[in-house]
Amino acid sequence: MRWLRYSYRDEIHFGILRGEKVFQVTGSPFDAYQEDGVVLELGEVKIEIPVVPRTFYCAGLNYSEHVIEVAKKQGLEPVLPQKADIGYRANNALIAHMENVIIPQDATEKIHYEGELVVVIGKKAKHLTPENALSCVLGYTIGNDVSERTWQRSDRTFWRSKNTDTFKPMGPWIDTEFKPDEALTTVKVNGQTHTTYKTNAMIFDVPTFLVEMTKYLTLWPGDVVWMGTDGSSPDLLSGDVVEIEISGLGCLQNTFIRES
Numbered sequence: 001m002r003w004l005r006y007s008y009r010d011e012i013h014f015g016i017l018r019g020e021k022v023f024q025v026t027g028s029p030f031d032a033y034q035e036d037g038v039v040l041e042l043g044e045v046k047i048e049i050p051v052v053p054r055t056f057y058c059a060g061l062n063y064s065e066h067v068i069e070v071a072k073k074q075g076l077e078p079v080l081p082q083k084a085d086i087g088y089r090a091n092n093a094l095i096a097h098m099e100n101v102i103i104p105q106d107a108t109e110k111i112h113y114e115g116e117l118v119v120v121i122g123k124k125a126k127h128l129t130p131e132n133a134l135s136c137v138l139g140y141t142i143g144n145d146v147s148e149r150t151w152q153r154s155d156r157t158f159w160r161s162k163n164t165d166t167f168k169p170m171g172p173w174i175d176t177e178f179k180p181d182e183a184l185t186t187v188k189v190n191g192q193t194h195t196t197y198k199t200n201a202m203i204f205d206v207p208t209f210l211v212e213m214t215k216y217l218t219l220w221p222g223d224v225v226w227m228g229t230d231g232s233s234p235d236l237l238s239g240d241v242v243e244i245e246i247s248g249l250g251c252l253q254n255t256f257i258r259e260s
Helices: 064-073 149-154 206-213
Strands: 002-008 011-018 021-027 033-041 056-059 086-088 101-103 115-121 137-144 168-175 184-189 192-198 224-226 241-246 250-258
Touching: 011 033, 086 206, 115 184, 115 241, 137 224, 137 241, 137 250, 168 250, 206 224
Parallel strands: 056 224, 101 250
Antiparallel strands: 002 011, 002 168, 011 021, 021 033, 056 086, 115 137, 115 224, 137 168, 184 192, 184 241, 241 250
């Protein structure tokens, strides 16, 4: 099932996407719901971010090639992480599929994409085990962890480099049947493929993160966990269109525009 959060006639709804038709529901995927009889064409609605998370979690350096690329650029020997560490991002940075990423006037040319699998939590969870970790997952969506690399080196908390308004595209929907095992993540810039990697080629997989997190944190319906990226990005320019496709899940597309 694909859950779409969308606006139509200035109202935001959840709906179930079947092909190119949206079946509006009363309620949400996080509690009781029922179809209310309203059916719309996908082209009639504006796609919104698929969920407004209570807490926005992110895994850093969770793919080996990305660790190696980062170390190489810093002139260091790569050191793979020894445990599943989690960080946070800010909701103010979230934008939807087809909305523009705005590059601040004073940003450098080092604006990069990071195509990521996003886990959407469907129910409250604490003290998960490897056997039941996925029981709290509603489904998956796609994220683009846009980063300003020069600021990333100087901002102790990544407050600008990762959390500037519009720097976190997410969407277009939540797929409850998606399985990462055989999926490929492909990132294109202006239609040209720049990055391709196995989506599940993580250093630490989704259950490992959820088990470690819930030793200390309670996960709540609507929380999201971004799972990291592999490979590296070219420097993005104003006007560039970035598409992040995860096979079997969908495609997230956004245009980068420098602030005038």
